[in-house]
Amino acid sequence: MDIEDVSSWPAMQREAEGQDARKTWLAPSPAAPHDEWWLWKPSLPTKGSAERRLTHIAEYATAQLARIMGLPVAECRLATRDGEIGILSHNFCPPPFSLTHGAALLPQRKHQRLRDIEEALTAVAAPVSCPGLSAFDVFAGYLVLDAWVANTDRHERNWAVLEDLDGAHVLAPTFDHGSALGSGLTDARRESRSIPDFCSGGKATRYEDAGSLLDLAQSALERCDSLPWAERVASTRREEWQAILDSSEGLSQVARTFIDNVLATNQERVSELCRP
Ligand SMILES: Nc1ncnc2c1ncn2[C@@H]1O[C@H](COP(=O)(O)OP(=O)(O)OP(=O)(O)O)[C@@H](O)[C@H]1O
Ligand SMILES: [Mg+2]
16 A cells, blocks of 8 residues: 655644644645644654654554444545654544534543533434434444453543534544554564453553453443444445554564464453443
8 A cells, every 4th residue: 555755745834732742733735724724743752762652553544443433534645744644633623613622522530431421412413424323422433442452541632523614513433543453552562462462451440440451342332222333343244344454564474473363262251232
């Protein structure tokens, strides 16, 4: 797969939110309208090693898996800029929309609670790509995705609601999956880590009474009427995600095998959530 070099794309604006000051909004030309802007997120080095984190692969692969599940997701592309690898995340909030993070909708507590999120989303519509579902039904899908890809980072600024000029609210697509799939590990760690332990060790630390990511997804599904998310994970064929990994340039064989096995192991675990 050809990775686009966006070094020549003008920087339109810095992204003030988030942890990395190098995140920048880019566009193919200075006059491009906001719906053609992309957020540039370069990958960072791992702690204590020159190896790059696989945040870009985690973002790219997870976005495609979300799409397979039928979830609304920020479109992601692998790209390079000034010799660095990273991803572009397509702007899902062009004017007249404005974005409010979950943090501003929830009571101030150390940890999020599903019941607060459900309440905060009562007056919020699901994205148009999910007809017949409530915003919380779709949020439950985000948590099933997290359980599949081992994303422990669904904190209250990693989900959001969009508001248009008429004051109508809609759940934003899922975004920021850079921590998924063990992206911060080195290859040496990937080789020595037991996959079952890694998968069962994925805790929902951003939530009160943190159990596993799987427990959290199950609790969310129990708050909804029958939803297809776990079944969609269960019915995904291994070749589908392997094709995604094969199109992720720069993935070492060790990392590819690790991610492949994590997805297979978590697929089995998520399959337990399917209703009989
Ligand atoms: N595709 C997008 N469209 C619109 N806004 C976005 C998009 N992606 C991210 N944002 C906004 O930018 C903020 C920062 O982005 P993001 O959460 O992806 O990075 P971050 O938290 O700094 O990431 P990381 O934790 O991976 O370093 C988000 O909280 C959200 O407000
Ligand atoms: Mg974030």
